[in-house]
Amino acid sequence: MDHFTPYTYFQCPCTDNSISIRNIGHLESTRADHDDEDERTFDPKAPRANFSLYPLDHLLYCEICHEIRCPRCALDEIVTWYCPNCLFEVPSSTVKSEGNRCTRSCFQCPVCVAPLSVNSEAPAPTGLGAEHAGPAGPFVLSCSFCCWSSAEIGIKFEKPNSIFSQLAKIKNGGDPILSAKQRRLDREERRRDFSDASIPEDAQEVLPLDPNEQLDAEAQFSNLKSFYQSQLADASPASALGFGGEYGYGSPGALTRIMGLYTGGGLADKRSQSKSTPMREACDATEGLQLAKTNADEDLAKLRREGWEGTVSKEQRCEQAHEPHFVSDLRPIAALLRTKRSKRCKSCRHILSKPESKVQNTRFRIRLLAMNYIPTITIKPLQPVLPGQSSLLSPMKPTQFVLTFKNPLYDAVNVSIATPSQTPGRYSSKVTVLCPQFEVGAYIEDAWDDVLREPGEKGGEKERRRTRAETFEGQQQAEAGKVWESGRNWVSVVVEIVPATVGPESGPAFLTEGLEQDNSPMKEDEDILEIPVFVRLEWETDPAHDDGLGAPVSKDKEAKVKRELAYWCVLGVGRIAQV
Amino acid sequence: MSKKPAKGEYIETDTGNKVSRKCQIVGSTNIILGGKTIIQAEVIIRGDLIRTLPSSRSASSGAAQSNVAVAIGRYCFFSTGSALRPPGKLFQGQFSHYPLKIGDHVYVGPSSVVEAALIGNHVHIGQGCVIGKFAIIKDFVKILDGTIIPPNMVIPSFSIVGGRPGRVVGEIPEGGHEAFDLRELYKTIKNS
Ligand SMILES: [Zn+2]
Numbered sequence: 173m174d175h176f177t178p179y180t181y182f183q184c185p186c187t188d189n190s191i192s193i194r195n196i197g198h199l200e201s202t203r204a205d206h207d208d209e210d211e212r213t214f215d216p217k218a219p220r221a222n223f224s225l226y227p228l229d230h231l232l233y234c235e236i237c238h239e240i241r242c243p244r245c246a247l248d249e250i251v252t253w254y255c256p257n258c259l260f261e262v263p264s265s266t267v268k269s270e271g272n273r274c275t276r277s278c279f280q281c282p283v284c285v286a287p288l289s290v291n292s293e294a295p296a297p298t299g300l301g302a303e304h305a306g307p308a309g310p311f312v313l314s315c316s317f318c319c320w321s322s323a324e325i326g327i328k329f330e331k332p333n334s335i336f337s338q339l340a341k342i343k344n345g346g347d348p349i350l351s352a353k354q355r356r357l358d359r360e361e362r363r364r365d366f367s368d369a370s371i372p373e374d375a376q377e378v379l380p381l382d383p384n385e386q387l388d389a390e391a392q393f394s395n396l397k398s399f400y401q402s403q404l405a406d407a408s409p410a411s412a413l414g415f416g417g418e419y420g421y422g423s424p425g426a427l428t429r430i431m432g433l434y435t436g437g438g439l440a441d442k443r444s445q446s447k448s449t450p451m452r453e454a455c456d457a458t459e460g461l462q463l464a465k466t467n468a469d470e471d472l473a474k475l476r477r478e479g480w481e482g483t484v485s486k487e488q489r490c491e492q493a494h495e496p497h498f499v500s501d502l503r504p505i506a507a508l509l510r511t512k513r514s515k516r517c518k519s520c521r522h523i524l525s526k527p528e529s530k531v532q533n534t535r536f537r538i539r540l541l542a543m544n545y546i547p548t549i550t551i552k553p554l555q556p557v558l559p560g561q562s563s564l565l566s567p568m569k570p571t572q573f574v575l576t577f578k579n580p581l582y583d584a585v586n587v588s589i590a591t592p593s594q595t596p597g598r599y600s601s602k603v604t605v606l607c608p609q610f611e612v613g614a615y616i617e618d619a620w621d622d623v624l625r626e627p628g629e630k631g632g633e634k635e636r637r638r639t640r641a642e643t644f645e646g647q648q649q650a651e652a653g654k655v656w657e658s659g660r661n662w663v664s665v666v667v668e669i670v671p672a673t674v675g676p677e678s679g680p681a682f683l684t685e686g687l688e689q690d691n692s693p694m695k696e697d698e699d700i701l702e703i704p705v706f707v708r709l710e711w712e713t714d715p716a717h718d719d720g721l722g723a724p725v726s727k728d729k730e731a732k733v734k735r736e737l738a739y740w741c742v743l744g745v746g747r748i749a750q751v
Numbered sequence: 752m753s754k755k756p757a758k759g760e761y762i763e764t765d766t767g768n769k770v771s772r773k774c775q776i777v778g779s780t781n782i783i784l785g786g787k788t789i790i791q792a793e794v795i796i797r798g799d800l801i802r803t804l805p806s807s808r809s810a811s812s813g814a815a816q817s818n819v820a821v822a823i824g825r826y827c828f829f830s831t832g833s834a835l836r837p838p839g840k841l842f843q844g845q846f847s848h849y850p851l852k853i854g855d856h857v858y859v860g861p862s863s864v865v866e867a868a869l870i871g872n873h874v875h876i877g878q879g880c881v882i883g884k885f886a887i888i889k890d891f892v893k894i895l896d897g898t899i900i901p902p903n904m905v906i907p908s909f910s911i912v913g914g915r916p917g918r919v920v921g922e923i924p925e926g927g928h929e930a931f932d933l934r935e936l937y938k939t940i941k942n943s
């Protein structure tokens with residue numbers, strides 16, 4: 173609770189700030205009128221703010237648009253599908269046909285989601301040559317975290333590999349699942365029998381399938397699908413015209429239908445209309461009909477017998493394909509595939525990041541990170557918090573913080589920052605930036621840094637650091653309009669903050685005129701002091717710098733390009749002590 | 752061992768490892784340190800748990816079987832009270848330990864226990880974690896504080912893992928790779 177790490181979040185400029193987002197979620201409407209005058213001030217506590225704020229490491233930068241790109245204004249493109257457990261790549265064609273789960277032997281525990289491993293149920297072989305003999309079946313999937321085993325749902329496997337296809341053939345309890353192919357063969361047989369129609373009583377005996385069978389969702393779907401397919405084939409006018417199985421646009425049947433559509437009912441072929449018979453609906457399990465259970469006696473009895481322990485939790489249920497109610501209906505969860513993705517700029521389609529396609533290769537071919545284009549911003553207290561001292565901010569006590577900008581560019585950057593004098597929201601703190609305009613020097617590679625540094629000089633010729641004693645007297649030393657500390661590519665300025673009084677009883681400290689007092693209880697993290705900062709960067713650059721080798725190198729030194737970038741940031745300074 | 756530590760807290764080796772005088776390293780001849788690694792006080796490393804079952808390959812080559820129980824790369828950081836144990840299992844009726852391999856820039860937080868088979872490069876393991884037996888953690892992975900990684904779990908690169916049992920809860924962003932570098936952290940550990 174006492175621990176607080178100061179943070180800086182950046183708002184991507186793709187966010188639309190023109191709409192005032194201050195009032196969303198606020199109960200009082202009287203504030204709306206007041207907002208007009210400063211609606212451009214970004215409120216980090218607004219309910220929507222969370223969706224546009226990112227730590228710098230989440231942001232990319234488009235070199236064509238010269239703009240920051242966030243997950244909302246970048247497009248993802250899948251480069252590779254792979255299983256997170258066996259790390260095998262899955263071709264996208266397989267993903268399309270087989271789905272987005274690993275079809276090898278990678279499963280998660282349906283009870284606790286830990287990975288399942290394949291274990292032999294048989295005792296280890298003993299005797300001569302035992303160490304060379306492979307493990308004997310049957311095999312089970314078992315969880316080494318919660319000790320669940322597929323034996324609990326009555327599922328055992330003959331082979332230790334390709335568990336996915338083995339599991340697809342076994343129901344919970346051990347009964348075989350008829351494959352789609354088996355079902356099709358059976359259906360064909362059934363159709364033949366019906367067309368005979370001479371001995372309907374015997375036909376029932378021939379069929380191995382029970383018309384009242386309880387189907388699982390997959391089997392029901394495949395039965396329904398083939399039923400409707402056969403119905404469509406029967407009802408198709410094409411077959412009536414002698415073009416059985418032909419669905420192309422060129423077939424006379426399709427043509428008459430399309431013409432009928434476009435010319436309205438009047439001109440439709442009366443002959444085909446008269447021939448179309450109304451379609452029948454599925455009437456038993458073999459055709460995919462499942463009657464809803466009208467009495468739940470069986471479930472109730474099971475519930476009484478097994479109790480709470482026998483039912484699944486919400487989390488367990490969500491992971492399952494068909495939302496079972498009982499633990500005995502749970503199935504091992506096949507591992508969900510993961511992806512490697514590249515990212516493109518939404519407005520110019522330029523690639524922003526592109527990983528190597530191989531699963532185990534962690535390198536990136538392209539990675540345009542915002543942190544290589546815009547300064548990093550850090551904030552810390554001027555007086556370091558001593559061990560044992562509370563890190564909470566004291567209300568109404570002026571406290572000074574050091575705001576540091578570090579420039580990653582090879583050009584010096586002019587920075588201007590602006591903050592509202594009072595932070596938005598109910599508990600409004602006073603903020604003063606002592607030096608809102610300054611220049612941050614260019615970044616120089618470490619190797620150059622060493623060359624440029626005079627021997628015996630400690631921190632580079634430009635470096636200006638404060639001693640500990642100076643820091644101690646910082647309160648008096650910090651002057652308005654002056655940079656606090658600086659180095660070759662970094663500058664620190666002092667920010668003075670008077671934290672608001674925060675607490676359930678105390679009223680807002682700096683109550684703005686015309687505002688009604690909001691006495692609702694304090695919301696979560698409302699005691700965190702967050703300062704919105706508007707940052708504007710201006711710099712001049714050689715166009716060859718960022719356009720790569722393609723651009724002609726200009727010999728004229730004056731041919732520099734002016735660049736400008738502006739965005740909102742939020743500084744998380746600390747938690748205010750409650751009174 | 753009974754002598755009072757006269758100098759600083761850390762013993763520095765030729766390759767730049769800084770090993771606390773208050774840590775417990777058992778079977779040090781079976782432990783490889785790549786260099787520039789920090790081992791803090793009360794860390795336990797069980798180098799004595801070597802493989803006893805001959806592997807099928809080394810059985811033919813005879814004496815070539817290596818006795819490495821724990822192999823650690825460069826710029827690793829083992830915080831106070833953490834423990835490294837080679838994992839062990841029963842295989843075809845015989846119990847044996849298997850080597851624990853750790854790559855470069857691996858941070859293990861205070862009081863965490865590691866029994867993995869393999870930990871890649873640039874891995875951050877938080878405080879109070881348990882990395883189960885034979886787990887495999889690939890490069891650029893962050894394990895949040897208090898996570899329990901179940902035995903045999905494989906964690907692919909760029910994962911953020913949390914919970915009990917641990918599951919992937921997030922992805923390391925493109926800009927998050929540099930944060931795994933432990934060179935700066937190494938510099939902060941001084942014998943004073
Ligand atoms: Zn954006």
Ligand SMILES: [Zn+2]
Nearest residue numbers: 255258274278
């Ligand atoms: Zn897999």
Ligand SMILES: [Zn+2]
Nearest residue numbers: 281284315318
């Ligand atoms: Zn489990």
Ligand SMILES: [Zn+2]
Nearest residue numbers: 234237517520
């Ligand atoms: Zn762009």
